[in-house]
Every structure is written in C-alpha cells, then in structure tokens.
Amino acid sequence: MSEEKGQTRKNNANGHKGDLAEKLGDINVKIGAPKFNYKDYIRVLKLARKPNREEFMTISKISILGISLIGILGFIIYVFLTELPKVF
Secondary structure: OHHHHHHHHHHHHOOOOOHHHHHHOOOOOOOOOOOOOHHHHHHHHHHOOOOOHHHHHHHHHHHHHHHHHHHHHHHHHHHHHHHHHHHO
C-alpha cells in the first residue's frame, strides 16, 4: 500500500497525471479574480448618510428586542430539553 502511494507521489512529481486528472480528462478551467468596479462603491457611499438620533434609537430598540426574544426562546428550549426530563 505504501509503495503505491510512493509511486503515485513520484508520478505526480514527475509531471504525470494523477488518477482524478486521468478520469476527468483534459478540462480547462479558467478561474479569474472578480472584477472590482469602484464606481458602484462610490455611488453607494454617496447615497449613504449618518442616521439621526431618532433613527439610531429606533434601530437600537428593535435590535435589542430581537436579541432578547432569541435569547428567551433559547432559554425556554434549554429548560425543556434539560430540566423537564429530570422531573419526569
């Protein structure tokens, strides 16, 4: 078994195709870097603005409420799965 691995490593090092490459054949896959368009980012930054105090407080309250609800739901699930089986 180790001789086969050694032979495979030698073949790969000598430029021979591996088993997967032989099965797939000659496939040309060209992967390029994504194009970066600065104009789109500049347009978004121009439209963005700093929220006023009222908007910030509203967003903060909604976020705190959502996090609290998820935490309460998680605690209820925890109690049902750990503490209630001990009672019965």
